[in-house]
Amino acid sequence: MTLIFNDLLMMGFSFRLAYFIRFNISLPIFETDVIPNIQYYQTVTLFIAMFWLVIFIFIGLYSKEQLLGGPQEYALVFRGTTIAILLVIIFDFLQPMLLIARGWLILAWSLSFIFICAGRFWLRRVVYYLRRYGLFISRAIIVGANNEGILLANQLSKPQYSGLQIVGFVDKKFSPDTVPTRGLRVLGNMSHLDSIIENYQVREVILASSSITSRDKLLEIFQTYGMSDRVNVRMSSGLYEIMTTGLRVREFAFVPLVCVNKVRLTGFDNLLKWMLDYGLTIPALILLSPVMLVIAIAIKLDSPGPIIYRRRVMGVNNRQFDAFKFRTMRLDGDEILAKSAELQEELNTKRKLKNDPRLTRLGGFLRKLSLDELPQLFNVLRYEMSLVGPRMIHPDEMREYNQWGMNLLTVRPGITGLWQVSGRSDLSYADRVRLDMQYIRNWSIWLDLQLLVQTIPAVLRSRGAY
Structure with missing residues (x-):
């Protein structure tokens, strides 16, 4: 709800600012003979904002992951505002009785993108600040205390940004209370996973994929815990040290295959x-x-x-x-x-x-x-x-x-x-x-x-x- 309120607030401010720039400032790119009724544009703003909100919901801008998604979130905001404004322009063209100034629409689109992104940026700062006091943080364990697991622990060790508090490792190759890195100890092996989740109130189970050598064991973990409401099960790519998230899944003839993202700076x-x-x-x-x-x-x-x-x-x-x-x-x-x-x-x-x-x-x-x-x-x-x-x-x-x-x-x-x-x-x-x-x-x-x-x-x- 906070995200929705932020976006509606930023839309309303942007549309009002667009009205002021378009009709109250004598810019050479705009011709203004008569200043239109502001109540008319306020009504139009209300309907457009509700329509934009539906578009934002449809493209997934209100999931918790998107709030903390960084540049991916901004790209989605740009896509959502662009799709929404194009549909409004088409509707305005098909319904000439609406009498909406195109200059106002373009200004509303550009200002909305800027201010919605700014609002979400500061919301993210607020979440980061609150996490310093233990709010909005999930407890997590890492399955695998090998090099990949240690890299994951080191990268996720800042709860302020990751939203995770790593409580320890699960690994059969180390005896309990072994400390592989950063004071994080091995809590037990896979046979202890249920009790570890219960005792440490774990919400996230992160698999260092290179530590899972058995395909059957991997399927068992996902079937046992992946469908459970108690925890979320996530798995690293297995190439974390080199490419981190530089992987994507594409389907070829309905077969999912992992592809490596190529450098796109061309x-x-x-x-x-x-x-x-x-x-x-x-x-x-x-x-x-x-x-x-x-x-x-x-x-x-x-x-x-x-x-x-x-x-x-x-x-x-x-x-x-x-x-x-x-x-x-x-x-x-x-x-x-x-x-x-x-x-x-x-x-x-x-x-x-x-x-x-x-x-x-x-x-x-x-x-x-x-x-x-x-x-x-x-x-x-x-x-x-x-x-x-x-x-x-x-x-x-x-x-x-x-x-x-x-x-x-x-x-x-x-x-x-x-x-x-x-x-x-x-x-x-x-x-x-x-x-x-x-x-x-x-x-x-x-x-x-x-x-x-x-x-x-x-x-x-x-x-x-x-």
């Missing part, structure tokens, strides 16, 4: 991403140029050396380029690193140092707020980088991606991305690689917009920034 999708990059980068450079000038002067006064640091990284189609950053390190950084085997080991493992002695006095501050990355906006203008994308990597890192490395090189690296909003440098290197692959496999313009919005609080919190 043609029109690539044009959309280019328009987003240039449409935001040019005004950002204009607005931030005074800040960048102040930073450049401060770097020059703080320590000797160049203002801009150029890092050689991999680009699209295996082409290398220089990524620009404000210099944050001392000129004798290599000598400092050479004196400490411990620092070298940390750098080789994580590709970053948490307490980096090579940083200048100003460098730590710039990195904390990611201000050192502002010059990369010029890389975006040069079509070498994107605002959102996978991490830029050094040529030596390509071996970490193994056979999936070529997928990475089909997309321009980004200033921000999934890794930026998911913990930045606090993530293990394997997690960063996995998030890069997840972004590439599941790219959409809605995902880019969501990540851009999420980057702002991530940077302000400075979590994982070093």
Whole structure:
């Protein structure tokens, strides 16, 4: 009901704002000889809003999963508002007595999309906030304490975002009370599953598919628990480490087959991403140029050396380029690193140092707020980088991606991305690689917009920034 109320409220506000813009503001694109009766448009708004609501229900916008669906939810809102407005325009054309201004309809459509998405975004923020206090959270267990199960537990370990509180593992290969990761212990084996669900009030059973080696056992779990109202049974793809959700099911002659999503950044999708990059980068450079000038002067006064640091990284189609950053390190950084085997080991493992002695006095501050990355906006203008994308990597890192490395090189690296909003440098290197692959496999313009919005609080919190 909360979602329905939000959408109706946003529709009403959007339709009223569209009326004001269309008939009360003298825009050159609109011709207004007579301002129509507002009561007439209020009545029309009521009927259109009810009609739109039916369309939204029909396409599934009011399921609990959609509220927390992120970019998929925004895509559905766009589809729903577009279908609804097209049907209204057709009906208006067939019924000329309605006398609805087409300009008002177009404005109502565009404003409704913007404000409905905004309303749902803030509702999601409210849910995230309430989850900090234990509300709207389901208790879950993971069947399988192998590598895949541990990856699932680590990824789902933030109840604020996942909506799940992982209480432990079920696995026959480990004795009870074994702790595979993050303080989560093995609660028992499959024969104890009923009592575990009862004692721990479990609502979600998540199967790490690679831990279920028997097809009959898998069918038994789904038949026993999948049809039960007590719990929901979910299963990971089995390729979680590499592709996460980059899979879909299609039917061929009524036979369901699992397909791998191909990278979709070609043609029109690539044009959309280019328009987003240039449409935001040019005004950002204009607005931030005074800040960048102040930073450049401060770097020059703080320590000797160049203002801009150029890092050689991999680009699209295996082409290398220089990524620009404000210099944050001392000129004798290599000598400092050479004196400490411990620092070298940390750098080789994580590709970053948490307490980096090579940083200048100003460098730590710039990195904390990611201000050192502002010059990369010029890389975006040069079509070498994107605002959102996978991490830029050094040529030596390509071996970490193994056979999936070529997928990475089909997309321009980004200033921000999934890794930026998911913990930045606090993530293990394997997690960063996995998030890069997840972004590439599941790219959409809605995902880019969501990540851009999420980057702002991530940077302000400075979590994982070093």
